[in-house]
Amino acid sequence: MDAFDAKHLKALEDESANLKKLLADQMLEASAYLCSKWLLVSAMGS
Numbered sequence: 001m002d003a004f005d006a007k008h009l010k011a012l013e014d015e016s017a018n019l020k021k022l023l024a025d026q027m028l029e030a031s032a033y034l035c036s037k038w039l040l041v042s043a044m045g046s
Helices: 003-045
Strands: none
Touching: none
């Protein structure tokens, strides 16, 4: 592997890490939203 390939691989790995973080953040946000909706519905039903 030459220097160009190593830099390209590093850039791809960095992009992959960033995308994974974005996905995790979105999943956490969606989960929090669904939990809050469930709590609201549960509270209204009591």
